[in-house]
Amino acid sequence: MNTQVQSSTAPGLAEVDVDPFSKAQHASMDSEIEDEVRELNNNKLKVPVPAMVLNEVIQAIRRCNQDLKPVNTICSKLVKDNAGLATKLMEAWERKKFKPIRLLAILYHADSPLVGNIPPDKTVEITALQSAFGHSYIGNAPNTFLEHLQSLNTHFDAPSGITPYGRILTIVQSSGTGKSRMLKELGKLTFTLPICLKNPIGSGFPNSDDQVVNYFHALRDSANSARTHAGVSCFLAAAFEEALTWLNEGKKYFRGAQLLQYWHCTMEDDSPKNRDLRSKFFSNVVNLAAIAPRAN
Known part of the structure; x- marks a missing residue:
């Protein structure tokens, strides 16, 4: 049953007005978060970094009820931009009780039912854009592009x-003019590996692949560009290695055009089930890239 909660008076750390989770859900998510953080740390670090804990809190909320619309965000930036959040996260980790974190308003999109202050015109815009992605494609642009x-x-x-210096082709056009939609359709013709690196904070469509955004955000190191390039290379290698693993698994059940359809649905279908699969795929990629050997 939903319960009323008292809002925090700490600046930037206000709580939502209603606790949407049951006691059982809170307990289950607490256990999930602890297990995931320990696994990511390979049980080596006694105290994880705050951003790691925050990421697992958000992922647990999404698995429990994605209709609450937890943010897709760069967790390290969220911690940095909100005074007191790092301390609150570490206190929660010490107690292994993350309910106070889950109830923070900053963890939810503006259009979440827990927040509900997104401008009406923006809601219409996002809904229309998302709906358009599901309509039949008009035109021959994907075939011509291929x-x-x-x-x-x-x-x-x-x-x-x-x-060539690199086999790279850039598609340049204004926002909302069909670049992503064309590439989605291209995935029906040939195998693609779509990645959305738009800002995870705020609204918009398609959804951001927040694990990948967080990975690349952490790579930025102006003092050592070689390490940054190595990190990018590790990600690309991990992405193709993981894709091959998934496709080999798919080949147990599909062949030819059916295998392509299976992959396209996994990567491009925005249903909750397939969105979770895409999220799992990129989580695996990021974890694989993170453990790859790097030059010092």
Whole structure:
């Protein structure tokens, strides 16, 4: 049963007005969070960093009830921007009781039923955009784009072809004009590995792959660009290795076009089930990339 909670008076750490979780749900999530943090630490660190704890709190909320719309956020930035949050997280970790963290308003999107202050016009905009992604695609842009990619590969593979610095093609267009939608449709024609790196904080669509955003955010190190490049390389290698693992598993049940459809649904279907699968995929990738050997 939902219970009323008293809002915190600490600046920036106000609580939601209603506790949406039962005692059993709180207990279950507390156990999940502790287990996940210990696993990420390989049981080596006695005290985890606050951002790690916060990330697992948010993930536990999402697994319990994603309709509450917990934020997709860069956890280290959220900790940095909210005075007192790091201390509160460490206190929760010491007690292994994370209810006070789960009730913080900053953990939920503006359009969450626990917050509910998103402007009406923005709600309409997001809903319309999300709905449009599910409509039948109009036009031949994905096929034309794929043909262009194939022609570039043919040209670069030819003995007399120009050797490219990198086989990279940038799609440049204004926001909301169909770049992501075209690439989603492209995934029905060939195997793709979509990653959304938009700012996890705030509203918008498609959803951000927050684990990947957090990974790259942590890589930024102007004092050692070699380590940053190594981290990017480790991520790409881990992504393709994990994709191969998933596809080999899929080949036990599917072949050819069916295997492509299985992969496309896993990566692009925004239903809760497949969104969880995509989140799990990138969690595996990030964990794999994090343990890869790096140059000092």
